[in-house]
Amino acid sequence: MNKKLLLLPGDGIGPEIIAEVRKIIAWINENAELNIATEEDYFGGAAIDAYGVPLRDETLDVARKSDAILMGAVGGPKWDNVAYDIRPEAGLLKIRKQLDLFANLRPAIVFDALIDASSLKPEIVKGLDILIVRELTGGVYFGEPRGIEDLGGGERRGVNTQVYTTSEIRRVGKVAFEIARKRKGKVTSCEKANVMESGKLWREEITRLHGESYSDVTLEHMYADNAAMQLCRRPSQFDVIVTDNLFGDILSDEAAMLTGSLGMLPSAALGAPGSPGLYEPVHGSAPDIAGQGIANPLATILSFAMLLKYSLESVELGEKIEAAVQTVLAEGLRTADIMVDGCTKVSTIEMGDAVIKALAS
Amino acid sequence: MNKKLLLLPGDGIGPEIIAEVRKIIAWINENAELNIATEEDYFGGAAIDAYGVPLRDETLDVARKSDAILMGAVGGPKWDNVAYDIRPEAGLLKIRKQLDLFANLRPAIVFDALIDASSLKPEIVKGLDILIVRELTGGVYFGEPRGIEDLGGGERRGVNTQVYTTSEIRRVGKVAFEIARKRKGKVTSCEKANVMESGKLWREEITRLHGESYSDVTLEHMYADNAAMQLCRRPSQFDVIVTDNLFGDILSDEAAMLTGSLGMLPSAALGAPGSPGLYEPVHGSAPDIAGQGIANPLATILSFAMLLKYSLESVELGEKIEAAVQTVLAEGLRTADIMVDGCTKVSTIEMGDAVIKALAS
Ligand SMILES: CC(C)[C@H](C(=O)O)[C@@H](O)C(=O)O
Ligand SMILES: CC(C)[C@H](C(=O)O)[C@@H](O)C(=O)O
Numbered sequence: 001m002n003k004k005l006l007l008l009p010g011d012g013i014g015p016e017i018i019a020e021v022r023k024i025i026a027w028i029n030e031n032a033e034l035n036i037a038t039e040e041d042y043f044g045g046a047a048i049d050a051y052g053v054p055l056r057d058e059t060l061d062v063a064r065k066s067d068a069i070l071m072g073a074v075g076g077p078k079w080d081n082v083a084y085d086i087r088p089e090a091g092l093l094k095i096r097k098q099l100d101l102f103a104n105l106r107p108a109i110v111f112d113a114l115i116d117a118s119s120l121k122p123e124i125v126k127g128l129d130i131l132i133v134r135e136l137t138g139g140v141y142f143g144e145p146r147g148i149e150d151l152g153g154g155e156r157r158g159v160n161t162q163v164y165t166t167s168e169i170r171r172v173g174k175v176a177f178e179i180a181r182k183r184k185g186k187v188t189s190c191e192k193a194n195v196m197e198s199g200k201l202w203r204e205e206i207t208r209l210h211g212e213s214y215s216d217v218t219l220e221h222m223y224a225d226n227a228a229m230q231l232c233r234r235p236s237q238f239d240v241i242v243t244d245n246l247f248g249d250i251l252s253d254e255a256a257m258l259t260g261s262l263g264m265l266p267s268a269a270l271g272a273p274g275s276p277g278l279y280e281p282v283h284g285s286a287p288d289i290a291g292q293g294i295a296n297p298l299a300t301i302l303s304f305a306m307l308l309k310y311s312l313e314s315v316e317l318g319e320k321i322e323a324a325v326q327t328v329l330a331e332g333l334r335t336a337d338i339m340v341d342g343c344t345k346v347s348t349i350e351m352g353d354a355v356i357k358a359l360a361s
Numbered sequence: 362m363n364k365k366l367l368l369l370p371g372d373g374i375g376p377e378i379i380a381e382v383r384k385i386i387a388w389i390n391e392n393a394e395l396n397i398a399t400e401e402d403y404f405g406g407a408a409i410d411a412y413g414v415p416l417r418d419e420t421l422d423v424a425r426k427s428d429a430i431l432m433g434a435v436g437g438p439k440w441d442n443v444a445y446d447i448r449p450e451a452g453l454l455k456i457r458k459q460l461d462l463f464a465n466l467r468p469a470i471v472f473d474a475l476i477d478a479s480s481l482k483p484e485i486v487k488g489l490d491i492l493i494v495r496e497l498t499g500g501v502y503f504g505e506p507r508g509i510e511d512l513g514g515g516e517r518r519g520v521n522t523q524v525y526t527t528s529e530i531r532r533v534g535k536v537a538f539e540i541a542r543k544r545k546g547k548v549t550s551c552e553k554a555n556v557m558e559s560g561k562l563w564r565e566e567i568t569r570l571h572g573e574s575y576s577d578v579t580l581e582h583m584y585a586d587n588a589a590m591q592l593c594r595r596p597s598q599f600d601v602i603v604t605d606n607l608f609g610d611i612l613s614d615e616a617a618m619l620t621g622s623l624g625m626l627p628s629a630a631l632g633a634p635g636s637p638g639l640y641e642p643v644h645g646s647a648p649d650i651a652g653q654g655i656a657n658p659l660a661t662i663l664s665f666a667m668l669l670k671y672s673l674e675s676v677e678l679g680e681k682i683e684a685a686v687q688t689v690l691a692e693g694l695r696t697a698d699i700m701v702d703g704c705t706k707v708s709t710i711e712m713g714d715a716v717i718k719a720l721a722s
Contacts, residue, residue, distance in 0.1 A: 084558075087555070089555045119481050119482055119485045119593060119595070120481055121480055140501075140523055140557060141557075146557075147558050151526070151527075154527065155527045155528060156526065156566075157524060157525070157527075157562075158524065158525050158526075158558045158559035158560070158561065158562030159523065159524045159558065159559060160522075160523040160524075160559045160560075161521075161523070162501055162523060163521075164518070165517065165519075166512075166515065166516045166517050192610070194448070196502075196507075196519075196521045197445075197507050197508050197519045198519035198520060199519070199521075200445060201509050201517055201519030205517075224611055225610045225611050225614040226614065228612070228614050228615040229615060229617065229618040229623075231615075232480060232481075232593060232618040232619060233480055233618050234480070246553070246607075249553070249585075249586045250585055250589045251589070253586040253587065253589050253590045254589040254590060254593055254615060257589070257590040258593060
């Protein structure tokens with residue numbers, strides 16, 4: 001099987017962690033029934049420096065012809081002062097919108113070996129395995145009208161528009177229900193239907209979709225503020241959470257932090273079946289440690305495992321990589337961010353090598 | 362000193378917990394240099410049942426002529442099916458807007474005696490004392506246009522508008538900076554300036570206000586998603602958080618839950634100096650335990666303590682009540698929601714009596 005992959009290392013530690021995945025790709029091309037051809041381009045701040053824009057149309061063209069995209073990380077203080085619509089993050093919003101990547105999958109998983117890293121008590125987070133499905137191409141991130149208006153006399157007015165349509169809600173709802181069916185069979189849908197009509201529509205459409213096609217799945221509605229509470233109180237009550245772009249941004253980050261190991265968490269952004277998905281670690285570009293060879297490549301490696309499963313029809317290979325990550329953790333190998341007494345501190349490169357060794361054995 | 366107080370017990374456990382404050386008011390009228398005259402009315406679901414609307418204009422008139430308002434709790438499954446704009450919560454939004462209560466103060470405090478109730482590790486939350494200042498009369502809660510539109514062919518569109526002006530941002534910013542000055546001198550301002558122009562305006566105006574009048578206070582900006590993470594990772598990094606209506610709703614609930622003791626947390630909603638403030642516990646109406654006499658009245662009692670301090674010019678009395686609450690906790694008295702082995706379980710009424718006894722001694 002031949003597949004095409006676009007690598008967008010991006011900024012900060014991005015290039016270092018993507019380099020470790022490149023080693024795994026070489027191993028796959030050598031040892032598995034899958035052949036992955038890669039292309040690579042600048043993205044984010046690196047693309048601003050090279051081309052003056054965070055995402056070139058040429059890059060988008062290559063992305064469209066690829067089976068999947070793997071991204072490192074985006075942004076950094078170096079680009080804090082660039083104009084609002086060419087900042088590194090603008091590239092992220094553009095690629096999501098242009099490739100219609102409407103479903104963001106954000107797993108929050110607690111790895112037994114790393115449970116002590118959580119600020120929550122071990123008995124609260126043991127075995128935690130939540131998946132947040134965040135709508136990614138609609139809502140207040142993209143709604144019009146938007147902007148800042150000068151009202152005169154020193155007074156200004158900033159406006160954004162939160163908007164969702166029936167079909168936008170249904171397509172992301174479907175993703176959540178389908179995935180829940182293969183998991184524990186429960187979906188919690190979050191909005192603020194008590195104060196926002198867009199949330200009221202969200203609740204009604206999710207309820208209707210559930211009644212039409214997914215009544216075997218348990219559906220629960222929860223206000224977003226209560227969800228933020230419940231995540232912290234008893235996170236194990238959740239299986240799949242489906243929510244809009246803005247609430248999803250906040251709740252998925254909160255859920256990620258519950259695990260204590262941001263350096264371990266992958267993510268996927270999916271569009272319509274058959275279109276290329278975008279995969280990236282949840283952590284940021286960590287400019288403070290960039291170039292030191294100490295970044296944790298595991299979230300990127302796990303993002304690549306998701307990519308194999310969801311976009312390259314290679315579920316087994318993806319699971320093999322996930323198992324390899326478990327193995328290196330069980331062996332006590334740790335990069336600096338997850339290091340604890342009694343474990344062995346390794347570099348980015350050593351961690352990548354260890355995963356390959358575990359894969360090969 | 363004569364003061365006028367409006368009591369709005371509301372729904373569920375509301376009447377039971379307000380009854381305990383009424384005992385404290387009687388004690389004050391008997392024993393202190395303050396005379397509090399109270400009026401009382403239905404609010405929320407109770408007002409829907411009695412009058413067909415969650416908040417009557419007559420109630421608003423009384424509220425305007427009062428020095429402060431103390432509310433119990435609002436809502437419950439009984440009213441889940443009432444129309445969108447006469448549901449119990451609509452009363453809450455109306456009173457906030459009509460009294461121009463633009464600054465919501467939400468303390469998140471960990472009581473030493475209750476530290477084990479938190480799902481976070483004790484070393485992470487020990488001594489925690491955060492104050493969230495949430496903008497309460499603007500943003501997406503009130504922005505126009507809003508509504509659900511029928512697009513035909515089964516397709517609908519839900520819209521809300523997030524909008525902030527310079528003066529709305531400045532007045533709530535001032536409240537945050539003034540309070541921070543009397544605390545640890547740090548303000549963290551939260552928005553999503555990286556994706557929303559309304560957040561960009563928020564950041565710019567808070568920065569300008571800080572430069573003009575509050576450069577003795579430390580100002581930090583943080584994206585709301587990162588704030589949701591940091592609250593869970595290392596909450597002690599925060600002193601005062603200032604944020605908009607929607608982010609404030611979510612972040613203040615998350616912060617409240619960090620403490621583990623929702624039954625203990627008070628809140629205040631303040632308008633322009635001299636106008637009546639509204640005080641209420643953070644917890645909900647808990648319809649499942651209503652009428653059983655087991656609800657925890659302490660959050661309402663602490664809300665009343667805030668009321669004395671912020672609206673009735675009685676800081677000393679407010680502090681005396683706070684000290685009395687510490688005393689009953691130290692004595693090991695606990696309502697069911699905060700009960701642990703080795704403590705003494707008490708009813709709502711017994712807890713109120715114990716606070717009065719501590720006040721009197
Ligand atoms: C960088 C930013 C634009 C982005 C977002 O808000 O979506 C980030 O927080 C994320 O979740 O991927
Ligand atoms: C009940 C609801 C309208 C309200 C809000 O969203 O503001 C509540 O969550 C709160 O924080 O007081």
